[in-house]
Amino acid sequence: MLLVFAGCLLSGALFVSVLVWFLRQIGFARSPNYGKISISHLETCVEKVWDREPIDALLARADALAERSKLLAEQTLAKMEWGQSDIILKIPLGTPVHEIEFLFLSAMTAHKPKRPNQAPEPTATAVTPPAAQEPRQP
Amino acid sequence: MNSKMSEFTVAVIFLLIFPLLPLLFEFWISGTLTDSSAVVVASMYAFSIAFATRLKFVFALALLVGVIFAMAYGAIMIKASSLAHALPCSVFTIGAFFGAHVMERYKMHVLDGDQFFTLK
16 A cells, blocks of 8 residues: 555656646746756747748848847856747757857758748858858957 | 647657556446556556656656556555555556646647657
């Protein structure tokens, strides 16, 4: 009898632990060190904007996202509340800032949804690899 | 239903409902559940959740619970009788694991967009 009670108790504890974890993941009851938990695998979210914005606005937005990613990297990524999104990048720790920007742009390019009867796309959206970019000022 | 919810639904069906089919069929056919079958299903359910989860503490706790219920099953077999409160405790355990893993799968498939089937 003690065995099944112990199992019952442990499974109840497991349920409560997962419930707390889940609530933190979706934004409720978030502890101050939430950012540190996420830093381990550095999830960064990018909104899917291809299907509702023209290409110019999109590129401007990509620049803004890249700038934001740089800010995130510089601020030790403690504030990563980008909300629910359609594209998720998992960037390992130690990734240089210019590579994070490149990943953002690549992900947005790769996830462009196919629309029926879509006009030919401009080819100017190609992303330059980080190696070909100009050296950055520290 | 969008693709993320589809992935989530498929994961719940395959990982959480299918392992309970023996118990459901037993209840459907005989109209009751025996202690031994509830305990052994709770044990196997805990093991299956342990290997399906991506959270370390769930993995550790689920393995422990699986071993505990496996020992309880052994005790029932040796005594050839039922353990007190074995059935409600087993049902509670199965429900707790079900709820916990539903939350984890929701995070995985709906919020993070992971695919369930990655077969090649």
